[in-house]
Amino acid sequence: MLSSLLCVLVLSAAPTTPLSEPQMVEILKTIDDRQRNSGDYTALAYIEQKERDKDDLLYEAVIYRRDDDDKLMILFTRPKAEAGKGYLRLDKNLFFYDPSVGKWERRTERERIGGTGSQRSDFDESRLAEEYNPTYVGAEKLGAFGVHQLELRAKPGADVTYPVMRLWVDEKTINILKAQELALSGKLMRTTYYPKWNTLFSEDKGKEVYFPQEIRIYDEVEKGNSTLVVMRKVDLKSLESNIFTKAWLESKSR
């Protein structure tokens, strides 16, 4: 809490001064720490994919996270034809389960969740400080907000979706407002906006947990495609110990 406060105070006091590397790392740690929960995390998410000349794809899904063990599960609940399908992240593996055929498949880090533009990293815990090295690009305006722009490059061996990211961080609240993800060649792949952040007090953590209430993802390769993720409900209560297993996910469909 103290480090976050200091971070906010330091950055607010000198908005146009280029940030030093330690300051940037501190920002990333703050962002990560705010979203991390010591206990478990359950969210009800709405995911909507729009593609040019195609019908919209819509899902309702429950996201389960246990940050201490780096575990994640996404379980689709609606529409009814998609109910029971789910993703399970174990260590560095992402598995997909389809109960209609009773099969598990190994998927890659860049898996488009349910065929939408969202990816595993959009729902998983934030590990920016652990996975990336930052450099300062500059201070600028994003709409009505003053922001710092940082460029992040993946650390060697880090298991990340994209090797390069650009972040626009609000000077005052240290929330990410915009992110761009790039391929190693420098090609822009996605632009993501986080217009609203919610906070919720966690008893396990003893302080607030941050989560984006709304994520808007724009595909920069397939122009015109966009994805909206809305976190409709968040619950920080403890989950069953055996929940992050293939057997549990299988048991949740009949």
Added chain:
Amino acid sequence: MARFRIMRLLALRNLLSHKVSSAIVGGIIVFGTFLVVLGTSILDTIDEAMARGITASLAGHLQVYSADAQDDLALFGGGFMGNAEIGTIPDFAVVRKKLEAIDNVEAVIPMGMSLHTDVPASELDLAITRLRQAVATGDPGEIDSLAQQIRDMAADIEEEQNKTRAIARKEEQVRIDERLEILRRVRSEAFWQALSRTPEEELTYLDGKLAPLSLEGEMLWMRNLGTDLDRFAERFDRFELVAGELVPTGRRGLLLAERFCEDQLKNKVARDLDQIFTAVTERGQKIAQDPETKDKARRLPGQYRRVTYDISPEDAALIVERLAPLVGVGKNIEETIKTLLTVTDENLAAHHKAFYEQVAPHIRLYKAKVGDTLTLRSYTKSGYIKSLNVRIWGIYRFKSLEKSDLAGAQNLLDIVSFRELYGIMTKEKQEELSAIRKEVGAAAVNRDDAEAMLFGGGDALETRAQQTDMDDAEIFGADGALAVARAESDGFDPTQVDQGLALNAAVILKDPDRLDETRAQIAAVSKAEGLNLQVVDWQQASGIVGQLIIVIRIVLYVAIFIIFLVALAIINNSMVMATLERIDEIGTMRALGAQRSFVMGVFLLETLILGAFAGLVGAVAGAAVVGLLGHAGIPAPNDIMIFVFSGPRLFPAVGASNVIFALAVIFLVSLASTFYPARIAARISPVVAMQSKE
């Protein structure tokens, strides 16, 4: 009559007195006629063979599909290989009823081609999945066997990792050491003892830690033709079942194409060995000389693991013992297989035979076989991913097209399963999605306005949320589990086959000679009944390859045209020369009372006699060569030509029409080429002829 006789004698005398020029012109005519007879005979035979092959295997005589199609129908693959946007026939039953009412229509069969994938899994993933099932069912024998298999695979991966470590940089070595630690743990006795105590923990370790260290499974792409399987087998007489059985009426199922099994499902080592064997025995290539075959043979022994992974310890001992006389004694299974796969021109036949007799029965020779269930997956038209388990009932091929990859690229799927995988957006589904969207009430934000709309107002970025209890009952309902939309069952009401959409339909005619007439009738019925269909013949429907014959015919006609253009110029030139040489003679003839028409007639007759004689020689020669080829057959050099020939060899036959056409062409060319010199000759006056002498 006497006049004609004199003309004929004069023409013959002229031909014989100018032997060289007659021989040159005659030779050109012989060659031209020979080419026309040979070329048109071969093309006509190809046309007939293709018509028989394509109409009786996949296309029918005519095909109908939506008039609103964005792409052309290409049954044997165009630029879209099965995913062309050809629209839909929403209600096939109506189309069938209306078209089968036309007197020459024998049958209308629904079709729909689509690309599906089978869920990929590596050998290790498969073994772990089977182990998970064995643990769940408590089968100790299966658990022990799979445990040994997984440990062997881990040992092989460990060997590879150690080799990589030896040449890796320091930072990479650290990561390899982590992998080696995982492999050592999985190979330890302690790990497998723990499996009985904490199975989920150990299985998760295998899934999460060990499986990623092996090669990923290869994605299996399948080009599946959804159709009415009963009527397909009945109406297309090239269809032939080679293994298993037909899909029973009212059951879901797949009939795999034999070529697909050989090219896509067969163990890669067996496939490579087959390719080397075919290159040497059928194409006469030498491993030592042909670079491609040599390279394939060089890489073959290194792939021995693709064989040894499948062999159980008991089978391994048997294989080692039986192969010892061929590969040497004292070798373990790995060395035995490596030696067996080391092939040369000398040992290939023996090693190929030994592989199929001693090794193949103990391995999974094909990734899937009759009786297995494949999980087909597709991106549906509604955007969602749909998976379906479908049983393989049999393996089929098209007679005489057994070796064509093009004709054997598509598997046959029951149309009810095809429709599910095609997955159009239904009204019911749309309403469900609208209800979800309404519940959330999120507004769409255009990409270009996003920053202004989302951040322009300076609204508070942070909001304190309320803790919401999300209990299981709320998510999963009273049953504690979600109701899953599974395929209704393995069977369906057979009337469903006609009740629903198709992408296209094959029309089989009673009398194929009335194709054009029936095509027009179908177009008229479609217009009158509002069926919104377009009709194409089998050649158009088969795509680029089917239309290859048109290209070949154009090339042949252009070649013939050029040859006869040259012949025309040479004949014309030689006759002009002959005219100039014969001015005296023509002048004398004219002075003696010969009419212009007589002179002209002599020249025309001269060329016609030469043309008739040379043309007949050329036609006989062409017919003789066609006869010889018809006896021996022309081998198809590649897959496309197997398809074009509708078999591995083409047996051309000459028809009267080919000879008549060739002679008619020669007649016209002869006349055309002589007309100008004959006119010059006819215009020579006796006075001018005599003056030129002075």
